[in-house]
Amino acid sequence: MNIFTLIITITMAFLMTVLISPIFIPFLRRLKFGQSIREEGPKSHLKKTGTPTMGGIMIVISAILTTVIMTIKVMGGSIGYEFWLLIFVMLGYGALGFMDDFIKVALKRNLGLTSKQKMLGQILIGVIFYVVLLNGDFSTVVSIPGTDLQWDLGWGYALLVVVMLVGGSNAVNLTDGLDGLLAGTAAIAFGAFGILAWHAQAGAETTIFTLAVVGALLGFLVFNAHPAKVFMGDTGSLALGASIAAIAILTKLEILLILIGGVFVIETLSVIIQVISFKTTGKRVFKMSPLHHHYELLGWSEWRVVTTFWLVGLIFAALALYIEVWLT
Numbered sequence: 001m002n003i004f005t006l007i008i009t010i011t012m013a014f015l016m017t018v019l020i021s022p023i024f025i026p027f028l029r030r031l032k033f034g035q036s037i038r039e040e041g042p043k044s045h046l047k048k049t050g051t052p053t054m055g056g057i058m059i060v061i062s063a064i065l066t067t068v069i070m071t072i073k074v075m076g077g078s079i080g081y082e083f084w085l086l087i088f089v090m091l092g093y094g095a096l097g098f099m100d101d102f103i104k105v106a107l108k109r110n111l112g113l114t115s116k117q118k119m120l121g122q123i124l125i126g127v128i129f130y131v132v133l134l135n136g137d138f139s140t141v142v143s144i145p146g147t148d149l150q151w152d153l154g155w156g157y158a159l160l161v162v163v164m165l166v167g168g169s170n171a172v173n174l175t176d177g178l179d180g181l182l183a184g185t186a187a188i189a190f191g192a193f194g195i196l197a198w199h200a201q202a203g204a205e206t207t208i209f210t211l212a213v214v215g216a217l218l219g220f221l222v223f224n225a226h227p228a229k230v231f232m233g234d235t236g237s238l239a240l241g242a243s244i245a246a247i248a249i250l251t252k253l254e255i256l257l258i259l260i261g262g263v264f265v266i267e268t269l270s271v272i273i274q275v276i277s278f279k280t281t282g283k284r285v286f287k288m289s290p291l292h293h294h295y296e297l298l299g300w301s302e303w304r305v306v307t308t309f310w311l312v313g314l315i316f317a318a319l320a321l322y323i324e325v326w327l328t
Contacts, residue, residue: 001074001204006194009208010215013066017058017219025223025230028052033105051228054101056236059216060094066212067205074204081136082250083205085129086243092125093169093242097234112234122169122242126162129246133161145256145320146327164245164254171264172241173234174271174290179226181292181306185263185313186240187217192260192317193247196324202251210247213240226303256324262316263309267291 029052064087071083100112113121140157143150153160176182194210197203220236223229232240241264248257258265270291277285287297295305 001198001207005070005074006198006207006211009066009070009211010218012070013062013212013215014219015215016062016066017216018222020058020061021055021219021223021230024058025052025055028054028230031106033101051231053105053231053233054098054235055220055224055230056094056097056232056234056239058230059213059220059232059236060090060239062216062219063209063213064090066215067209070208070212071205074208080203080205081132082203083209085132085250086206086209086246088132089125089129089165089246090239090243092128093122093165094235094239096121096125097173097236097238100238101233101235119166122166122238123162125242126165127158129165130158130161133249134158139252141252142254143252145253145259146323160254161249164249164257165242167268168245168248168257168261168264169238169241171261171268172244173237175264175267175292176232176237177290178292178296178302178306179228180221180224181309182232182237182240183217183221183224184306184310186244187214187221188310188313188317189244189260189264190214190217190240190247192320193244193251193253195321196253196256197247197251199325200251206247206250209243213243226306253324256320259316259320259323263313266312270294 033052033054067083067087071079096113096118100118104112112118140154141150141152142157142160172182172186175185190210190213194207194214197207197210217240220230220232224232244261245257248254248260253260267290270286271289273285274289277283286294288294292305292309295308296302300308
């Protein structure tokens with residue numbers, strides 16, 4: 001697959017998102033699908049109350065339509081199971097996020113789905129993903145990037161797959177707290193996986209899907225950058241988190257997901273540390289978690305926090321590319 005095809009994929013998804021957003025955002029506003037801002041959060045966020053949410057639908061639509069069009073163009077009628085797995089994961093977790101968002105904004109229940117309901121749905125989708133993967137005679141070997149070390153996890157690979165999908169979706173969801181923060185960091189992470197998939201000559205469907213998501217995210221960022229005109233909601237964040245985990249699995253870069261998704265890992269760790277510290281000592285390590293709120297309360301502007309996290313994401317992505325491309 002040549003570079004021209006990759007550029008067309010990103011451009012198509014970008015333009016599709018940019019073109020449908022001016023139609024979709026007013027539609028969300030008319031439906032009164034506005035974001036509710038939690039009172040315990042930074043006070044500066046209260047002015048965002050009512051900003052249309054569930055914009056992740058635009059990302060999902062653009063990414064999937066672009067993937068379908070470009071995959072048919074490149075592959076013709078020969079579409080592999082990787083294509084269906086990626087579409088299934090994005091739609092499955094996106095639907096779960098949609099239900100959560102809908103309950104919050106339409107039914108006015110701020111907590112959305114209960115944690116048990118959400119977890120059960122995430123695990124169920126993860127198990128189905130693994131069963132289909134296993135039927136495709138998929139390798140259960142996990143390798144350490146930049147080394148010759150590898151292990152065959154056997155049945156333990158099922159647990160890894162489910163943990164990656166569930167953990168990835170939740171970690172990315174936690175990062176979605178500032179204008180443009182998740183859209184930018186996710187675009188960088190998906191871009192890194194897209195380069196690695198293309199370099200390793202992984203399945204064309206996986207490469208196309210990954211770069212289609214990059215284009216969709218960049219298009220969404222046009223309207224999500226500060227001051228945001230729309231938020232992606234759980235519809236987008238859950239779909240993105242599970243999708244990037246699925247890509248890491250299909251490209252056999254499971255361990256590298258920790259590095260490429262370094263920002264998401266740090267955000268999640270900040271929440272875990274905060275909860276453990278408060279429950280055991282009664283004291284908080286951070287002013288607020290996830291970590292991006294901590295820096296806001298230190299006096300950083302929202303744009304400074306976002307661009308700093310983007311930079312950290314770029315450093316993680318560059319390091320991952322160096323390890324996988326030059327050291328392997």
